[in-house]
Amino acid sequence: MTVDLILFLILALVSVSTALGMLLSRNTVYSALFLVLNFVTVAVFYLLLGAPFIAMAQVTVYAGAIMVLFLFVIMLLGTEVLPASNILPWQKPLAGGLAAVLAVEAIYLLLVRARSVAQVTSPDVAINSMDNLREMGKVLFSTYLLPFEVTSILLLVAMVGAIVLTKKEKA
Amino acid sequence: MVPVNYYIILSAILFTIGAVGVLIRRNPLVIFMSVELMLNAANLAMVAFSSVYKSFSGQIFVFFVIAVAAAEVAVGLALIVEIFKTKHNINVDEMNSLKG
Amino acid sequence: MLLSEQTYSGFLFLAPWLVFAPVVGLLVNIIFGGRLSEKAIGWLASAASGASFVVSVLLAMTVAGNHGEVLRWRLAEWMSVGSLTIDWTFRVDSLSTTMMLVVSGVGTLIHIYAIGYMHEDVRFKNDVGRFRRFFVFLNLFIAMMMILVSGDSYMMLFVGWEGVGLCSFLLIGFWYEMDTLARPSWANSNAAKKAFITNRVGDFGFLIAGFLMFWYLGSFQFDSVFEAAKAAPPGIIVAITLFMLVGVAGKSAQIPLYVWLPDAMAGPTPVSALIHAATMVTAGVYLITRSAPLYTLVPQAQYIVAMTGAVTALFAATIAVGQYDIKKVLAYSTISQLGFMVAAVGMGAFVAGMFHLVTHAFFKALLFLSAGSVILGLERGHHHLAHHEHKKESDDSRRRRSRETLRQAQDSASDSKDHHEEVFDPGDMRNMGGLRKTMPVTFWLYIIGTLALAGIFPFAGFWSKDEILADAFTEGFGAVYWLLTIAAFFTAFYMGRQIWMVFFGEARHEAAAHAEESKPIITVPLMVLALLSVVGGALNLPGLHTLTEWLEHTIEVHAGEFVMSVALISTGLALLAIFISWLLYGRNPLKAGQPDPLKKPLGFIFTGMENKWFVDEAYWAVFVDRYVDISRFLADVIDWRFWHDWFHDKVIAGTYNWLSNIALNDYADQRGIDAFANALGKWTQSLSAAMRKVQNGFVRSYALSVLLGVVLILGYLLLK
Numbered sequence: 001m002t003v004d005l006i007l008f009l010i011l012a013l014v015s016v017s018t019a020l021g022m023l024l025s026r027n028t029v030y031s032a033l034f035l036v037l038n039f040v041t042v043a044v045f046y047l048l049l050g051a052p053f054i055a056m057a058q059v060t061v062y063a064g065a066i067m068v069l070f071l072f073v074i075m076l077l078g079t080e081v082l083p084a085s086n087i088l089p090w091q092k093p094l095a096g097g098l099a100a101v102l103a104v105e106a107i108y109l110l111l112v113r114a115r116s117v118a119q120v121t122s123p124d125v126a127i128n129s130m131d132n133l134r135e136m137g138k139v140l141f142s143t144y145l146l147p148f149e150v151t152s153i154l155l156l157v158a159m160v161g162a163i164v165l166t167k168k169e170k171a
Numbered sequence: 172m173v174p175v176n177y178y179i180i181l182s183a184i185l186f187t188i189g190a191v192g193v194l195i196r197r198n199p200l201v202i203f204m205s206v207e208l209m210l211n212a213a214n215l216a217m218v219a220f221s222s223v224y225k226s227f228s229g230q231i232f233v234f235f236v237i238a239v240a241a242a243e244v245a246v247g248l249a250l251i252v253e254i255f256k257t258k259h260n261i262n263v264d265e266m267n268s269l270k271g
Numbered sequence: 272m273l274l275s276e277q278t279y280s281g282f283l284f285l286a287p288w289l290v291f292a293p294v295v296g297l298l299v300n301i302i303f304g305g306r307l308s309e310k311a312i313g314w315l316a317s318a319a320s321g322a323s324f325v326v327s328v329l330l331a332m333t334v335a336g337n338h339g340e341v342l343r344w345r346l347a348e349w350m351s352v353g354s355l356t357i358d359w360t361f362r363v364d365s366l367s368t369t370m371m372l373v374v375s376g377v378g379t380l381i382h383i384y385a386i387g388y389m390h391e392d393v394r395f396k397n398d399v400g401r402f403r404r405f406f407v408f409l410n411l412f413i414a415m416m417m418i419l420v421s422g423d424s425y426m427m428l429f430v431g432w433e434g435v436g437l438c439s440f441l442l443i444g445f446w447y448e449m450d451t452l453a454r455p456s457w458a459n460s461n462a463a464k465k466a467f468i469t470n471r472v473g474d475f476g477f478l479i480a481g482f483l484m485f486w487y488l489g490s491f492q493f494d495s496v497f498e499a500a501k502a503a504p505p506g507i508i509v510a511i512t513l514f515m516l517v518g519v520a521g522k523s524a525q526i527p528l529y530v531w532l533p534d535a536m537a538g539p540t541p542v543s544a545l546i547h548a549a550t551m552v553t554a555g556v557y558l559i560t561r562s563a564p565l566y567t568l569v570p571q572a573q574y575i576v577a578m579t580g581a582v583t584a585l586f587a588a589t590i591a592v593g594q595y596d597i598k599k600v601l602a603y604s605t606i607s608q609l610g611f612m613v614a615a616v617g618m619g620a621f622v623a624g625m626f627h628l629v630t631h632a633f634f635k636a637l638l639f640l641s642a643g644s645v646i647l648g649l650e651r652g653h654h655h656l657a658h659h660e661h662k663k664e665s666d667d668s669r670r671r672r673s674r675e676t677l678r679q680a681q682d683s684a685s686d687s688k689d690h691h692e693e694v695f696d697p698g699d700m701r702n703m704g705g706l707r708k709t710m711p712v713t714f715w716l717y718i719i720g721t722l723a724l725a726g727i728f729p730f731a732g733f734w735s736k737d738e739i740l741a742d743a744f745t746e747g748f749g750a751v752y753w754l755l756t757i758a759a760f761f762t763a764f765y766m767g768r769q770i771w772m773v774f775f776g777e778a779r780h781e782a783a784a785h786a787e788e789s790k791p792i793i794t795v796p797l798m799v800l801a802l803l804s805v806v807g808g809a810l811n812l813p814g815l816h817t818l819t820e821w822l823e824h825t826i827e828v829h830a831g832e833f834v835m836s837v838a839l840i841s842t843g844l845a846l847l848a849i850f851i852s853w854l855l856y857g858r859n860p861l862k863a864g865q866p867d868p869l870k871k872p873l874g875f876i877f878t879g880m881e882n883k884w885f886v887d888e889a890y891w892a893v894f895v896d897r898y899v900d901i902s903r904f905l906a907d908v909i910d911w912r913f914w915h916d917w918f919h920d921k922v923i924a925g926t927y928n929w930l931s932n933i934a935l936n937d938y939a940d941q942r943g944i945d946a947f948a949n950a951l952g953k954w955t956q957s958l959s960a961a962m963r964k965v966q967n968g969f970v971r972s973y974a975l976s977v978l979l980g981v982v983l984i985l986g987y988l989l990l991k
Binding site for chain 2: 004005008012015016019020022023028031032035038039042045046048049050051053054057058061062065066069070073074076077079082083085087088091092095096098099100102103106107110111135136139140144147151154155157158159161162163165166
């Protein structure tokens with residue numbers, strides 16, 4: 001058991017339990033907070049995997065911006081807790097069963113496909129994190145320049161769309 | 172040194188939890204959060220493979236996913252707010268006016 | 272004008288712009304013309320035509336720099352079928368550049384003239400919007416004419432040939448919903464249709480010639496056709512050349528297909544000048560000149576061509592004597608002069624024919640355009656009067672109702688002839704007189720044109736007509752020579768008659784008394800043409816033979832001799848004719864309402880001239896009425912009684928009904944077919960009723976189905 005592995009197991013436990021916490025909380029605000037915690041742990045995984053830039057993006061965009069937006073909306077609408085209803089009685093058991101099958105299938109498939117790399121371990125990241133960032137920037141702005149620009153337009157469209165949707169209509 | 176398999180298994184578990192969340196919760200906000208969780212699980216798998224194959228493509232793809240997710244959340248939340256304004260309710264089990 | 276050796280192919284690369292310049296002009300006018308002023312539209316079109324002229328000049332210089340060698344510029348392959356390949360190739364040689372210079376040069380002058388003419392014409396006829404359309408058509412005509420003269424094969428020539436025919440049709444029928452006096456009627460449209468259909472008859476001949484050419488000579492390209500023709504049986508060449516003559520008779524208005532040209536005067540005057548005098552109608556002459564190597568192989572065919580031309584020249588000249596419409600006289604004169612040219616090229620005097628073509632383009636364009644100026648002058652005078660007297664039911668209001676009442680007018684056409692409305696005809700020479708005082712510029716220009724046409728020394732027409740006559744005389748075409756000489760006598764006579772009637776004496780109508788001179792935009796192009804009509808003879812003076820030397824690079828020519836006796840006879844006859852016309856029309860000017868002084872002494876002969884020897888009526892009786900009879904027979908008996916009443920109603924419908932009664936009785940229909948169709952419908956209905964329950968509207972159920980699908984697909988991948 002290396003230190004890395006111990007760290008990984010602890011973090012994995014945290015992330016799974018926060019995910020379950022999000023799933024099971026009655027109160028939506030708690031769900032959101034659990035999810036924030038989950039995102040942060042995933043960011044740490046990114047660091048461990050040698051992707052510091054993605055980790056930072058994860059924290060700022062997901063854990064920061066997006067989740068704050070969620071909390072805003074939850075509190076704006078005042079729908080922290082919904083009244084109980086039982087319209088689709090078969091939904092929960094069916095969903096649970098199918099999800100279990102899905103998990104088994106997914107893990108099995110990923111491992112089969114990844115068998116050739118199964119023994120590969122994650123690289124030592126601490127040494128070359130700056131190089132990593134520089135190289136990634138080069139790739140992003142050469143090979144992936146067009147998708148990058150398209151993404152900026154997509155964000156603009158989303159922004160305009162959100163404003164138009166929530167704007168008060170003039171009589 | 173953590174084997175990449177572990178990350179893959181963790182990613183699959185998180186993805187499944189997200190899927191269950193979409194299916195069993197009635198609050199669209201939580202459904203939305205579950206979708207985000209599924210995206211995260213997929214991102215985790217991609218970053219893991221990216222580090223295995225020593226290629227930036229996976230990471231860059233994740234970068235785009237994050238950007239698209241941000242756009243999606245902005246529009247999605249705007250839609251939820253709008254639905255709440257017209258129906259004064261956001262329970263997805265009561266939105267079945269498209270019934271056949 | 273020798274260019275240095277470096278510029279060997281010179282300006283050849285510009286050749287496509289002969290066609291593209293006017294096309295660009297017309298496209299710009301189509302697309303943006305709506306926003307441009309009349310001046311801009313007109314000058315743009317003129318510039319497009321002028322650009323074509325500039326290209327022609329540069330190409331002529333290039334040909335001169337190459338010592339007359341034939342140059343080609345291949346633009347594109349048009350089609351390739353089996354062994355036949357037709358290219359769009361521009362042929363630049365001395366003959367084609369001569370035609371290009373005439374077409375674009377005279378064309379540009381007429382464009383400029385038309386700016387002034389159409390400005391007034393569209394206002395007299397109350398449809399200002401058609402100004403632009405006119406110039407679009409005019410540019411299209413220049414483009415098509417350029418395709419015609421620059422083509423390197425009979426096929427490309429035919430494309431242009433048909434193209435100019437189309438433009439002719441469009442422009443004759445320019446005021447399609449009225450007649451020449453702007454009364455609502457289909458007269459102008461009918462004139463356009465007549466021109467088009469008569470030309471179809473000629474084109475049929477051209478096409479047959481083309482088919483024969485392809486079948487026996489294996490090509491359409493000029494040089495390969497001429498090469499192959501040397502080895503071909505003479506019978507084939509005779510057939511080809513004579514069928515080609517049919518085409519020429521259609522396009523160049525020769526007997527028996529000339530009847531469309533007088534009616535074509537329904538078009539605006541610039542059109543009459545450009546298309547129906549100077550350029551398009553000479554295409555036939557160009558075709559024969561171009562085909563010179565074919566015609567020289569078969570003297571029999573040449574003789575027929577020469578006789579056709581000579582007879583046409585005299586025949587049309589006699590009709591011109593009896594006409595009252597200023598443009599009709601010129602129209603018959605054009606037919607007659609085209610007869611001169613066809614006779615010349617038929618005799619093998621190709622240079623003389625081309626020479627007369629060029630000079631005729633100058634002085635006939637001048638005459639037509641001056642006639643247009645006269646007509647406008649009278650229109651102005653008439654307008655002036657109408658304005659002053661505040662006439663009730665003025666021309667304007669009558670014209671305004673034109674389109675609405677066109678059909679009713681058409682229906683009651685037979686009645687309207689009886690109660691004959693008094694309409695002023697600005698083209699009728701009986702309404703004119705004394706115009707030399709009111710329109711002095713036009714008068715002098717007209718005099719120059721007349722002297723050139725009558726063949727008076729030293730005007731252009733003298734030299735060219737004399738060369739034709741001299742060639743006929745020296746080459747032993749006696750009959751042709753005498754026919755043409757008599758035609759020349761009539762030419763001088765009818766032109767003299769026209770001058771005395773139009774410009775001398777006293778005004779026979781109020782409008783003529785108040786006629787106004789035209790603006791410089793109309794008279795300046797006329798002055799240029801007048802100058803060319805005076806000095807045009809210098810192109811091929813006896814002894815110098817400039818044109819002969821120029822054309823000998825392209826076609827086999829021989830320098831015509833100058834025969835003093837011929838020149839003296841023809842000039843003497845012309846002067847005599849003018850003197851006789853003075854005796855009849857000049858000494859005692861016509862009074863208003865007085866009949867023509869020739870009517871009495873000549874009697875029924877003059878009636879014949881007046882009525883164009885009843886050729887139209889004869890054609891009508893022989894061809895059109897028979898055609899109508901056959902159509903009636905086909906429509907009534909064959910189509911209606913046989914096909915409709917008997918075959919369709921009795922045979923097909925009867926059999927079908929009988930079959931239906933047997934096979935489709937109630938039992939088979941209701942129990943079999945209906946039941947099946949109904950069951951199908953009910954089954955679909957119940958299936959959909961069951962299926963619609965799936966669509967419960969709950970988004971979570973849908974998501975569950977998606978998950979189910981994912982699980983199944985993953986399971987399939989696992990177990991595969």
